[in-house]
Amino acid sequence: MGIWIAILIFIILITLAALWQICRGVLRLLAAFKGRERLSRGALAGAVFAVLAVFAVLALSLRTMNAVIIFCHLAVFWFLADLLFGLAGTLLKRRPGRLLPAVLAFLAAFSVLSLGWYQAHHVARTEYRLTTDKRIPDLRMVMLADVHLGTTFDAAGFQELLEVMEQEKPDMMLIVGDYVDESTSREDMEKAAQALGKIRPPLGIFYVFGNHDRSPRAFGAAELAAGLRENGVTVLEDEIAEPAPGVLIAGRKDLSAVRQKGGFRMPLGDLLPADSRERYAVVMDHQPAAFAETAAAGADLAVSGHTHGGQLFPFNRAGLLLGVVDAVYGHSRTGGTDFIVTSGISDWAIRFKTGTFSEYTVISVSGRKD
Numbered sequence: 001m002g003i004w005i006a007i008l009i010f011i012i013l014i015t016l017a018a019l020w021q022i023c024r025g026v027l028r029l030l031a032a033f034k035g036r037e038r039l040s041r042g043a044l045a046g047a048v049f050a051v052l053a054v055f056a057v058l059a060l061s062l063r064t065m066n067a068v069i070i071f072c073h074l075a076v077f078w079f080l081a082d083l084l085f086g087l088a089g090t091l092l093k094r095r096p097g098r099l100l101p102a103v104l105a106f107l108a109a110f111s112v113l114s115l116g117w118y119q120a121h122h123v124a125r126t127e128y129r130l131t132t133d134k135r136i137p138d139l140r141m142v143m144l145a146d147v148h149l150g151t152t153f154d155a156a157g158f159q160e161l162l163e164v165m166e167q168e169k170p171d172m173m174l175i176v177g178d179y180v181d182e183s184t185s186r187e188d189m190e191k192a193a194q195a196l197g198k199i200r201p202p203l204g205i206f207y208v209f210g211n212h213d214r215s216p217r218a219f220g221a222a223e224l225a226a227g228l229r230e231n232g233v234t235v236l237e238d239e240i241a242e243p244a245p246g247v248l249i250a251g252r253k254d255l256s257a258v259r260q261k262g263g264f265r266m267p268l269g270d271l272l273p274a275d276s277r278e279r280y281a282v283v284m285d286h287q288p289a290a291f292a293e294t295a296a297a298g299a300d301l302a303v304s305g306h307t308h309g310g311q312l313f314p315f316n317r318a319g320l321l322l323g324v325v326d327a328v329y330g331h332s333r334t335g336g337t338d339f340i341v342t343s344g345i346s347d348w349a350i351r352f353k354t355g356t357f358s359e360y361t362v363i364s365v366s367g368r369k370d
Contacts, residue, residue, distance in 0.1 A: 011065075011068065014068070014072055015068045015071070015072070017075070018068070018071040018072045018074070018075035018076075019051065019052070019055065019071065019075075021075035021078060021079055022051055022071060022074060022075050022078065023047065023048050023051050025078050025082070025102060025105075026047050026050070026051055027044065027047050027048075028098055029098050029099065029102055030043060030047055032098040032099070055067050055071060058070055058071075062351060063349055063351075065349045065350055066349070066350060066351050066352070069113070069312070069350065069352055070109070070113060073109040073112060073113055074105060074106065074109040077104070077105040077106075077108040077109045077112075078101065078102060078105035080105075081100075081101035081102070081104045081105045081108075082101050084101075085100065085101045112354060113352055113354070115354070116312075116352030116353050116354035117351060117352055119352075119353040119354070119356070119357035119358065120152065120346075120347050120350075120351055120352055120353040120357075120358055121152055121351075121358070122357070122358065123161055123164075123345045123358045123359060123360060124357055124358065124359045124360075125359065125360060125362065126342070126359045126360070126361050126362070127361070127362040127363075127364070128331050128340055128361065128362070128363050128364070129364045129366070130301065130338050130363065130364065130365045130366070131365070131366045131367075132280055132300055132365060132366070132367055132368065133368050134246065134278075134279065134280050134300070134367055134368060135246065135367055135368050135369075136244075136245075136246040136247055136279075136280045136365070136367035136368075137244065137245075137246075137367060138364070138365065138366050138367060139171050139172070139244075139247065139280075139363075139364070139365040139367075140168070140169065140170050140171050140362070140363075140364050140365075141170055141171065141172050141173070141174055141282075141362070141363040141364075141365070142165045142168050142170040142172075142173045142174070142201075142360060142361070142362055142363075143173075143174040143176060143303050143340070143342060143360070143361040143362075143363055144165070144173075144174070144175055144176070144305075144342065144344070144345050144360045144361070145175070145176040145177055145178060145210070145286070145303075145304070145305020145306070145342050145344045145345070146177070146178045146210070146305045146306065146308060146342075146343075146344025146345065146346055146347075146348075147175070147178065147179045147180070147192075147344075147345060147346050148178055148180070148181040148184075148212065148344075148346045148347060148348050149179060149180045149181060149184045149188050149189065149192050149346075150180075150181055150183055150184040150185060150188050151181050151183070151346055151347055151348060152345075152346040152347050152351075152358075153346065154188050155187075155188045155189075155191035155192040155195060156191070158192045158195060159191075159192070159195035159198075161345060161360070162195055162196065162198075162199055164360075165199075165360055166199050168362050170201045170362070171201055171202055171203045171243075171244075172201050172202075172203035172204055172205070172206065172243055172249075173199065173201050173204075173205040173206070174205075174206050174207075174249075174282075174284055174303055175205065175206065175207040175208075175233070176208060176210070176284050176285075176286055176303050176304060176305045176342070177208050177209055177210025177211070177212075177213060177254060177286030177287075177305055177306065178210030178211065178212045178213060178286065178305060178306065178344070178348075179192075179207065179210065179213055179224070179228075180212065180213055180217070180224060181212055181215075181217075181348060182212065182215045182216070182217055183217070184217060185218060186218045186219045186223075189219060189223075189224060189227060190227055193227040193228050193230065193231045193233070194231055196228065196231050196232070196233055197230075197231030197232050197233075200232075203243035203244055203247075204232070204233075204234055204241075204243050205232065205233045205234065206233070206234045206236055206241060206243075206249050206251060206284060207228055207233050207234065207235050207236070207251075208235075208236055208237065208251040208252060208253075208254070208284045208285070208286055209221065209237060209253070209254050209286065210254055210256075210286040210287075210305065210306065211254055211255075211256035211286065211287070211306070212348065213254075214254075214256070214257075234249075235251075236249065236250070236251020236252075236284065237251060237252075237253050238251070238252060238253045238265055238266040238271055239251055239271075240271065240272070240273065246279045246280060246367075247279060247280050247282070248272070248273070248276055248279050248280065248281045248282065249282050249284065250268065250271055250272055250281060250282065250283045250284065250299070251284045252265060252266075252268065252271070252283065252284065252285040252286075253265035253266070254285075254286045254287065255285075255286075255287045255289055255290075256287070267293070268283065268290070268293055268294055268297040268299070269293070269296070269297045271297075272297055272298070272299070276297075276298060276299075277298040280300045280301075280365070280367070281298065281299045281300050281301070282299070282300065282301045282302075282303070283299045283301070283302040283303070284302075284303055285302060285303075285304050286304060286305060286306050287304060287306045287325065288304035288305075288306060288307060288325045288326055288327045288328075288339065288341045289324070289325055289326050290326070291326040291327070291334050291337075291339060292326075292334070294334075294337055294339075295334040295335035295336070295337040296335070298336070298337075299337050300336070300337060300338065301337065301338045301339075301340070301363070301365070302337060302338070302339045302340070303339075303340050303341075303342070303361075303363070304327075304339070304340070304341045304342070305341070305342050305343075305344050306325070306341075307319055307325055307327075307328045307329065307341060307343070308343055308344050308347065308348070308350075308353070308356065309328065309329040309341075309342075309343025309344070309353065309355065309356025309357070309359075310328045310329060310343075310355045310356050311347075311350055311352075311353055311354075311355055311356065312350070312352065312353070312354050312355050313354045313355035314355070315355070316328060316329075316355030316356060326339075327339060327341045328341065329341050329342075329343055329356060340361065340363065342359060342360075342361045343356045343357060343358060343359050344358060344359070345358050345359065345360055346358060
């Protein structure tokens with residue numbers, strides 16, 4: 001809880017700093033246009049009111065967090081542009097105009113955030129090819145996480161993405177948490193579950209809860225699980241499935257049940273059966289944590305989401321530095337275990353991805369043939 005309070009304080013401080021920087025820049029522009037060193041109190045109040053009004057409109061239309069992100073980008077680029085042109089003016093002994101730094105700052109912020117919007121709303125394809133010494137049939141899995149249904153797309157948009165993933169001809173599909181969001185409607189949840197019911201990978205579809213899947217909304221976690229099961233999805237919560245000979249799927253209870261609600265989740269060493277090391281064991285765990293435990297238990301592959309790939313530059317490794325996750329994005333290997341963390345196919349409150357991109361993941365595993 002202390003970390004989240006610190007993060008909230010940090011967000012408030014950078015928001016105030018961004019508002020101050022932009023108000024300062026607008027006042028300087030206004031003074032330059034009027035050819036005055038000082039502005040009247042009415043002009044000062046009007047300029048500040050205009051900046052705050054724009055912020056309020058963005059907050060109401062895109063959520064407050066996205067307004068903060070937009071203003072912070074503009075403030076940083078405006079500060080850098082002023083600094084650059086100030087240095088240039090000192091070297092050239094000529095004072096540059098006030099308008100050009102503002103225009104360049106706006107264009108830079110617009111360009112970066114436009115790219116971030118595209119990367120958040122356009123779902124790319126990422127593939128990993130793994131090998132194992134275990135004698136198993138070749139596996140082809142599609143893994144997705146952080147659907148946050150109803151934020152970036154609704155049930156109809158989710159169905160379109162499922163049709164794209166179905167073309168991968170996966171043996172199984174893994175949905176690694178945060179399938180719904182706090183604002184997801186019951187109708188969207190039911191339609192999205194029905195869309196999953198139309199996808200029939202030979203070895204099935206498997207799902208584990210994420211931290212947002214249990215948040216308060218118009219339906220509960222039990223109704224969500226029931227809706228998925230009715231459409232052929234296997235819901236795993238500290239449970240094991242055996243989709244094929246020599247293959248295990250272990251679905252873990254999300255860490256939020258332990259960290260935030262004082263719950264309990266079974267140690268992975270107890271969850272996996274005694275002969276799991278003789279089979280190919282895939283662990284689904286929403287949050288990319290407990291890597292040492294997973295490797296010690298002898299899992300072959302662990303898949304996670306949760307981090308959104310770091311979301312925003314330059315804070316895309318903040319979770320790793322704070323020690324709340326063991327990886328932010330991509331493929332790594334600890335002991336004999338492959339770990340894959342996806343950036344997810346959607347977003348939660350933030351509509352931009354400047355430090356990563358949205359994706360679904362194809363994982364191909366080649367087994368030993370002799």
